[in-house]
Amino acid sequence: MDIALLVKAAIMGIVEGLTEFLPVSSTGHLILAGSLLGFADDKGKVFDIAIQTGAIVAVVIVYWLKLRETVVNLPTSAQARRFVLNVGIAFVPAVVLGLLFGKAIKEHLFTPVVVAAAFIVGAFVILWAERRSTSARIDSVDAMTPLDALKVGLVQCLAMIPGTSRSGATIIGGMLLGLDRKVATDFSFYLAIPTLVGAGAYSLYKERALLSMADLPLFGVGLLFSFVSAWICVRWLLRYISSHTFVPFAWYRIAFGLVVLATWWTGTVVWAD
Secondary structure, eight states, X not given: OOHHHHHHHHHHHHHHHHHTTXXXXXXXXXXXXXXXXXXXXXXHHHHHHXXXXXXXXXXXXXXXXXXXXXXXXXXXXXXXXXXXXHHHHHHHHHHHHHHHHHHHHHHHTOSHHHHHHHHHHXXXXXXXXXXXXXXXXXXXXXXXXXXXXXXXXXXXXXXXXXXXXXXXXXXXXXXXXXXXXXXXXXXXXXXXXXXXXXXXXXXXXXXXXXXOGGGHHHHHHHXXXXXXXXXXXXXXXXXXXXXOOSHHHHHHHXXXXXXXXXXHHHTSSOOOO
């Protein structure tokens, strides 16, 4: 395996891990990095989705105690069963809409204008959400109802628009729906587990003809670096939100949206198929 190719896989893994759980859209960053590194072919797109699994392993480790407690108590605890039910309910809308409209979205929305607009509009939504002074209605993940979970799941579907950010949609959307900042962040991470694992498995199965055993080192490196960088990022974000808002991410999104337009205008990055 070409060392240079493995280095590129490591860089892509780092980009995925650092951006997957921040409200900045990993998709937009992976498109940019992939184009600059020559990782923008069909196999590269499968790679982008597959290495999300590394980031999910990081979330599982960070939240291991809660996840383990839930699994152990599932047969006897109504609270554990409601938690699993809530995650399942929130997961369903993305599955349904993804299967129905995923192909059309990839064909029509992966354009520089849409990506840039999603970045910038999302930034103003974050700024608006942070300016609201209403108190949170829910201060614990276990206090969420199935209806709360469904609402967050529907909000997650907005992330199908490239540049929106899955974590941004679920965290900020959750806050607007009455969840405490920490609760919205935690539930976003829990919801990421089935969502990203499902997307990765579906993509690998659908595009299996593009892959071979020779690709294992490439994917292995990407998964490893995605895991390490995501583990660092998730732990940092959980500390950050205890005393900070998401406002800096909003300004970053505006700047990145302008970068998207600039790289498209100059032809530096190929943002559409």
